[in-house]
Amino acid sequence: MSGYIEAQLIILCLSIIYAYGIYLPAASGQLNLGAAGFITLGAYASAWFNAGTGVSLPIWSSIILAMIFTGVIAFVISFPILRTRGVYMVLATFAFAEVVSGIAINLEFVGGAAGFPVDGHTDVSIIVPVTILVILFSFYFMSTRLGLALRSIHDDESVSTLFGVNVRTAKVVAFTVGAMLMSLGGSLYGHHYNYIEAQTFNVLLSIYILLYVLMGGTQTAWGPLIGAAFFVVVPEALRQIAESAGLKWLAEGRFILFGVFIVLLMVFRPEGVITRTLQDKIGGGLFGHKRFSSKETVSGR
Amino acid sequence: MLVIQQLVNGLMLGGVYVMVAVAFTLIIGMLNFLNFTIPALFMFAAVLMYATMMGQLPFGNDIILSIFGMEYRWVAGVVIALVVVALVSLIIERFTYRYMKAKYGDATEHALPLVSSLGFLIIFEHLVVSTWGSDPLTAVSPFGMGTFSIGTIIFSIPQIVSLFLSLIVVVMLSIMLKATKLGRALRSIAEQPDTAILMGVEVGRIVPIVYVITGLLCAISGVLFTINYSTVDAYVGDTVATVAIAGMVLGGLGNVWGAIVGGLFIGMLEVMSIYIVGADFAKVPIWGLLLLLLVFKPTGLFGHTLIGKGKF
Numbered sequence A: 001m002s003g004y005i006e007a008q009l010i011i012l013c014l015s016i017i018y019a020y021g022i023y024l025p026a027a028s029g030q031l032n033l034g035a036a037g038f039i040t041l042g043a044y045a046s047a048w049f050n051a052g053t054g055v056s057l058p059i060w061s062s063i064i065l066a067m068i069f070t071g072v073i074a075f076v077i078s079f080p081i082l083r084t085r086g087v088y089m090v091l092a093t094f095a096f097a098e099v100v101s102g103i104a105i106n107l108e109f110v111g112g113a114a115g116f117p118v119d120g121h122t123d124v125s126i127i128v129p130v131t132i133l134v135i136l137f138s139f140y141f142m143s144t145r146l147g148l149a150l151r152s153i154h155d156d157e158s159v160s161t162l163f164g165v166n167v168r169t170a171k172v173v174a175f176t177v178g179a180m181l182m183s184l185g186g187s188l189y190g191h192h193y194n195y196i197e198a199q200t201f202n203v204l205l206s207i208y209i210l211l212y213v214l215m216g217g218t219q220t221a222w223g224p225l226i227g228a229a230f231f232v233v234v235p236e237a238l239r240q241i242a243e244s245a246g247l248k249w250l251a252e253g254r255f256i257l258f259g260v261f262i263v264l265l266m267v268f269r270p271e272g273v274i275t276r277t278l279q280d281k282i283g284g285g286l287f288g289h290k291r292f293s294s295k296e297t298v299s300g301r
Numbered sequence B: 001m002l003v004i005q006q007l008v009n010g011l012m013l014g015g016v017y018v019m020v021a022v023a024f025t026l027i028i029g030m031l032n033f034l035n036f037t038i039p040a041l042f043m044f045a046a047v048l049m050y051a052t053m054m055g056q057l058p059f060g061n062d063i064i065l066s067i068f069g070m071e072y073r074w075v076a077g078v079v080i081a082l083v084v085v086a087l088v089s090l091i092i093e094r095f096t097y098r099y100m101k102a103k104y105g106d107a108t109e110h111a112l113p114l115v116s117s118l119g120f121l122i123i124f125e126h127l128v129v130s131t132w133g134s135d136p137l138t139a140v141s142p143f144g145m146g147t148f149s150i151g152t153i154i155f156s157i158p159q160i161v162s163l164f165l166s167l168i169v170v171v172m173l174s175i176m177l178k179a180t181k182l183g184r185a186l187r188s189i190a191e192q193p194d195t196a197i198l199m200g201v202e203v204g205r206i207v208p209i210v211y212v213i214t215g216l217l218c219a220i221s222g223v224l225f226t227i228n229y230s231t232v233d234a235y236v237g238d239t240v241a242t243v244a245i246a247g248m249v250l251g252g253l254g255n256v257w258g259a260i261v262g263g264l265f266i267g268m269l270e271v272m273s274i275y276i277v278g279a280d281f282a283k284v285p286i287w288g289l290l291l292l293l294l295v296f297k298p299t300g301l302f303g304h305t306l307i308g309k310g311k312f
Helices: A003-027 A035-052 A059-083 A086-106 A124-143 A145-155 A157-162 A167-193 A203-216 A222-245 A248-268 A276-287 B002-031 B037-053 B061-068 B073-104 B112-132 B157-179 B181-191 B193-198 B203-229 B236-251 B256-277 B283-296
Strands: B147-150 B153-156
Touching: A003 A035, A003 A124, A003 A145, A003 A167, A003 A203, A003 A222, A035 A059, A035 A086, A035 A167, A035 A203, A059 A086, A059 A167, A059 B283, A086 A203, A086 B236, A086 B283, A124 A145, A124 A167, A145 A157, A145 A167, A157 A167, A203 A222, A203 A248, A203 B112, A203 B236, A222 A248, A248 B073, A248 B112, B002 B037, B002 B153, B002 B157, B002 B181, B002 B203, B002 B236, B002 B256, B037 B073, B037 B112, B037 B203, B037 B236, B061 B073, B073 B112, B073 B203, B153 B157, B157 B181, B157 B203, B157 B256, B181 B193, B181 B203, B193 B203, B203 B236, B236 B256, B236 B283, B256 B283
Parallel strands: none
Antiparallel strands: B147 B153
């Protein structure tokens, strides 16, 4: 595998892991704009457990410890954060990410503002299988009773409560597990590039990850996969095309084109690329049965 | 004395945040969504102001120079920034609000406007990067660095003027909301859009006006930012707007006077935290305060409990 493709594959894999981390709460309608915070926690915690403690742990155990660490923090803050709703939740998670990054920059034992060199290397042969595991896990998670509960909360929270869904528990679990996935992605990032800096995990990263999920669609577990793949592959492909065809304006302006595309996609497919209706259409065409008639679902919902 | 000087500087910085915070609060109060194009509009106005003043526009520099001369190019900058940004804001209205309203009845049913506005943020940031590059752009202020002092406290004249200008604009806006027919229509939309339509308010005509007002607020503060702080780049909107969001939440979503108080307070808080705990750590007090506020008193100081509930 050439170095270029390998580098792109790793970016793709990390984006997919991050996207699933945001997807789990988003499946219940909770928009989390704090991806950067959880990624920072995971990357720094894993790097520190791996090398900073004096007892150098193997990579896999430090990654798992970092996930537990992030999970505990996410669990604790999920109770106050999930009290907020809608735009308040977007702002609260965003504020959380800013606080984490502000603290990380000032902790001298993890390098402070100068960044933190990371020991222990993970390469593509670890990252790709882990990504596949994350994808399988997310599909499984969404097919469980809890996953169904999340979907029902997304559609109507009060009706879910009436039907005996424990809304608080479902939301807290989704938020915490999502944070742990992002932590996993963050630690893989740190161990792959062997250098982390709190400034790289900024608000733009959080925005992009939230966009992966919302563009892909929050209704099915395919959404984040498609969204992240699309976001990573298309700009890169545009760059390749522009360079080989010698189109300077396209190479410089490909993100403008991409932004236009986001706006247009929201016009034509407001629930993201992959919706349940589309899934049933494709699934029905391939396997000859439908779980329910697509007419029963209101189009666009 | 140094502390008072810092407070004064913070107040000046707060003047920039006030207008952006008011822009956010208007959209969230009237239309119930967080408009992420506001950072883009602010940045675009600031960069246009720079480009016109320094003769860096992609075209038309000679015409501006021959009409206004070197001395008064800043006038052209103000006009161009205000007009272009207001127009851009109208285009954005078309895609973030009107279409969704027409198709789904309630534009904030989905996270749609939020995502579209993020799309516009990406478009404008890259538009500026591909035209002017991603390095900081330095403008020369047409008003020099005039200062006067009371005792040992130094005031910069352009900054004082901008602070008062922004306060006047915002106060006029709030009088307009309170006393005019348009203001009453706007408040009725904020309260209950469907009832407003039943009562004969032409929502389709009035929402673009909200966008133009937002665009103008962002444009004025962007222009003032270029004049006072002289260095702009494609990402200046992100930093200013995120702090302005904190100011808006502090004042209470949807409340113009709250946004003024919140914006000024957050400006002073930022400068004071930089002074006391250092630039790197300054993020923590601001965002920690915002986080605590959102959890324990999400309505802010003067907010309304209904705004932002269950919507994006």
